[in-house]
Amino acid sequence: MTDLLEVFKTRASVRKFKHEPLREGDLEKILFAARRAPTDATAQMYSLLRVTDTSLRQKIAQLAGGQEHIEAAAEFFLILADVHRLRRLVEHKGAVWGHWPRTAAHFAITDAVLAGSALATMAEWLGYGICWIGGVLNNIREIGDLCKLPKGVFPVAGLCVGVPEERPKPRPRLARELVVHENHYREPSSDELAAALVDMAPITRSGNWHALLARYFAEGGTMEQREGPYQAFAARQGFDPDIEPDAAGDAAAGSLGSLIQKTLEGGFRGVQFGPGHVWIEKETAAYRGEGPPGKALQSALLSWKAENKA
Numbered sequence: 001m002t003d004l005l006e007v008f009k010t011r012a013s014v015r016k017f018k019h020e021p022l023r024e025g026d027l028e029k030i031l032f033a034a035r036r037a038p039t040d041a042t043a044q045m046y047s048l049l050r051v052t053d054t055s056l057r058q059k060i061a062q063l064a065g066g067q068e069h070i071e072a073a074a075e076f077f078l079i080l081a082d083v084h085r086l087r088r089l090v091e092h093k094g095a096v097w098g099h100w101p102r103t104a105a106h107f108a109i110t111d112a113v114l115a116g117s118a119l120a121t122m123a124e125w126l127g128y129g130i131c132w133i134g135g136v137l138n139n140i141r142e143i144g145d146l147c148k149l150p151k152g153v154f155p156v157a158g159l160c161v162g163v164p165e166e167r168p169k170p171r172p173r174l175a176r177e178l179v180v181h182e183n184h185y186r187e188p189s190s191d192e193l194a195a196a197l198v199d200m201a202p203i204t205r206s207g208n209w210h211a212l213l214a215r216y217f218a219e220g221g222t223m224e225q226r227e228g229p230y231q232a233f234a235a236r237q238g239f240d241p242d243i244e245p246d247a248a249g250d251a252a253a254g255s256l257g258s259l260i261q262k263t264l265e266g267g268f269r270g271v272q273f274g275p276g277h278v279w280i281e282k283e284t285a286a287y288r289g290e291g292p293p294g295k296a297l298q299s300a301l302l303s304w305k306a307e308n309k310a
């Protein structure tokens with residue numbers, strides 16, 4: 001039996017898998033570990049979506065950026081933040097669901113990551129390779145639609161588990177002093193930052209970790225590209241405090257700010273909020289929407305659309 005410390009010392013994400021299933025009984029063990037993870041307020045605000053349909057797996061692999069390991073792994077899960085089932089439980093005996101969209105996202109992501117992490121650690125302890133897949137955010141709406149995710153549910157990441165065809169060397173991490181703080185937050189010095197870039201260099205093929213960070217996180221990078229569709233999908237699924245989920249698909253905006261911007265870009269002269277309502281003006285007409293700001297603006301836009309369709 002492998003020591004857990006040894007698992008952490010030697011583990012590395014695996015991206016080449018043998019086309020073999022998990023050994024008998026192991027699927028149950030990794031799912032058991034996931035379900036035993038701690039959970040906020042007893043609620044278990046997560047779901048695991050096991051993708052067994054080969055053509056669905058292929059589509060997800062393409063939508064996640066053409067990642068072949070998603071197809072090759074014995075198992076692939078979508079790790080889902082999920083308050084849908086919780087809402088059904090709360091409403092089951094007549095209680096009214098509260099309005100806490102941001103907090104829901106916070107704790108549902110936490111629960112999902114804890115369950116996924118327990119699953120992944122159990123799998124690695126059993127000798128399997130794993131790879132988390134953030135690439136599912138590249139086309140989050142399409143993947144959500146393919147998997148028929150109801151309101152209250154969104155993918156946090158994918159997770160491949162399978163029999164490894166490679167055993168990569170453990171990859172570097174930042175120094176302990178940079179990530180472990182004591183009593184108060186300590187700013188890293190400029191020398192420490194320079195040393196961190198050197199320490200982490202071997203994690204990339206090019207030996208230039210900074211270039212990788214810039215590609216993901218700097219202006220125009222992958223994360224900025226994901227932000228708009230992510231906001232819009234999160235709003236559609238009910239995780240934005242200002243946007244009404246039912247109209248969000250139509251408005252396709254992920255925040256009140258982006259909805260105002262879209263309205264102005266759509267040729268409206270002005271957006272005038274008053275208590276409990278908004279007016280938007282275009283040419284010689286004005287359209288009114290009622291309710292809190294996001295809802296009001298969404299309904300004003302819908303009245304404009306309805307009038308201009310007719």
Ligand SMILES: Cc1cc2nc3c(=O)[nH]c(=O)nc-3n(C[C@H](O)[C@H](O)[C@H](O)COP(=O)(O)O)c2cc1C
Nearest residue numbers: 011012013015067131132133134135136157170171
């Ligand atoms: C949330 C998350 C998303 C990730 N997304 C991807 C991905 O889309 N594709 C991939 O090949 N690896 C992905 N990874 C794996 C990381 O690249 C990997 O964990 C990191 O480079 C450190 O390497 P190691 O796990 O081998 O130590 C992801 C990891 C996490 C935690």
